Amino acid sequence: MNQLRRTFLKSTGAAGTVAVAIAAGLLKPGQVLAAEWNKAAFDATTTADAMKGLGAAGATESKDILIKAPDIAENGAVVPVEVTSKIAGTTSIIIFVDKNQNPLIADFELSNGADGYISTRIKMASTSHVKVVVKAGGKAYTASKEVKVTIGGCGG
Numbered sequence: 001m002n003q004l005r006r007t008f009l010k011s012t013g014a015a016g017t018v019a020v021a022i023a024a025g026l027l028k029p030g031q032v033l034a035a036e037w038n039k040a041a042f043d044a045t046t047t048a049d050a051m052k053g054l055g056a057a058g059a060t061e062s063k064d065i066l067i068k069a070p071d072i073a074e075n076g077a078v079v080p081v082e083v084t085s086k087i088a089g090t091t092s093i094i095i096f097v098d099k100n101q102n103p104l105i106a107d108f109e110l111s112n113g114a115d116g117y118i119s120t121r122i123k124m125a126s127t128s129h130v131k132v133v134v135k136a137g138g139k140a141y142t143a144s145k146e147v148k149v150t151i152g153g154c155g156g
Helices: 003-023 029-033 039-043 047-053
Strands: 065-068 079-085 090-097 104-109 117-122 128-136 139-149
Touching: 039 047, 039 104, 047 090, 065 128, 065 139, 079 090, 079 128, 079 139, 090 117, 104 117
Parallel strands: none
Antiparallel strands: 065 079, 079 117, 090 104, 090 128, 128 139
């Protein structure tokens, strides 16, 4: 069978299925790609304003949030970050970078008893604190770690 024909038939079938789901009201086009996002928090220029927009102002420091990130990042464009929350009932993990133009990096929503763990790569403009806010049981908890960003990997 011609590979191009097979690919065309698969694509047509998938598009038809999505069209039927939209027509039946099972999918709403605005919800297909992402849930509603908090524009005020993502457009904030300070960490405090972004936290306020997310309802996490006044978060309590916690040692139950573990942040695994390099002490020195040689490339600020791809800084690996892992966050583990040992707080029971974690529903959200939010990452901020204080010195970025827009400090709110990501807001991960966890549901149905998912483990409080995320792993991602973030972009950092310069040496800064990576701040994490965890929401659990209607309360907000925070932890932070400084990550130094170097140019050319020569320390800094």
